[in-house]
Amino acid sequence: MTTQKINTMKCNNTQINALLTAYLDKALTPEETIMVEAHLNNCSACLHELQEIRNIQQQIEQTPLIEPPEDAEKRFRQMLEKQSKPKKRSITITVDFSWKKIAAAIIIFLAGAATALLIQPNTETSRSSLASLENQVSQMRQVLMAALIKNDSPSDRLKAVQYAEQISKPSPEVTNILLETLNHDPSVNVRLAAANALQEFAIHKEVRTALAESLQQQSDPMLQIVLIKMLVQLHEQSVVPTLQQFSHDEETHEMVKKEAEEALTVLL
Amino acid sequence: MDWLSDEDIMQEVKQGNTDLLALLFHRHHKHLFNFFLQTGVEYHHSEDLMQQVFYRILKYRNSYREHADFRKWMFTIARNIMRKHFETRKRHQEQDLPDILLNFIENQINNSDEEEKIKILYTALENIPAQDRELINLSRFQGMKYEDIAEITGTTVGAIKVKMHRAIKKLRDHYFQKADQ
Structure with missing residues (x-):
């Protein structure tokens, strides 16, 4: 029955008929729109077709989307993390070798210095040589730290920060x-350690401003609070100003907000 | 981060802030997933392809042109990946729609009248070629403009007008045939 009905109502103007969907989607040029509208006034077949297209489009719009697997986002994030790691590794291979050499050099140097001190413990120069030794160890620490901090492993970078803390006159x-x-360190732990180390140097105004x-x-949030x-x-x-910003910003973690608000009452 | 446009975020990703791509994934993965499902990719493959699309975006982030429409770019990549997928599986033209589309409706929709209509729609969709489903999906489910669809599918707006009508016509024939019975 349906097929017969459609056949009897067929429109012969295929060119105009082909534009009906685009007409409903408002994708026609002004000229085309005028043409289609003029045609619709005289063609009941096309008018009927237009109604059917509208029905089916409405049906599509009411059809709900299907939820993707719940862990899809987690899987994507894991992939992202994996992707961002290997690059650093390739850069640090050379550093890896050099810091071991530096460490070996320090051990040999310390051993040598210790023997020298043991051999002549009571000379007049002992005091000044001890000071210079301390100075040199400090310098070595600086070199070692600068090498270690570039390392891929967070624990090595932590070590580097700890070396920095021991440097007497940084x-x-x-x-x-x-x-x-x-x-900029990707690890929160390393950043926290760096913050703690910097506190030691906060007698300098520049360090405080930088903090x-x-x-x-x-x-x-943890780092913000610290x-x-x-x-x-x-x-x-x-x-x-930063604290005021925190206390107004909705994005700020609640604990941080509280800390900032408390801090403001103290600082102002 | 909601106030940032897709394009702003993608620009950041391009400049090395790759973690932010998770934000774009969050915004678009559901639509992308349904694009694959409704064109005829099975459930698990749809997830796989969706991950592949974003992996490729990450890998080729440097080739992203500043201010270029992100969704358009994403669907262009999605379409290429899907085509490869169909080629390797040797399943063109007559793909069945994944079972989940019909089963899901039975589980989710309580109104049986509505359920029946959606079922008819999906059955009709199953009976038309994948290329037509793709066009209908981009236009109706994703709400893309004809200009964008023309660019994604590598053709002209004029051609899309006609192709879209043919696709809808096929869908309509199957839909009303079923509905009238």
């Missing part, structure tokens, strides 16, 4: 490496 270079680590600036960049606590302790006023 060069601006060490401070810069630590700041760089604090702002305050770093707070703006950090996204990890930095806020630290800066409040140092009474660093330049952090106030």
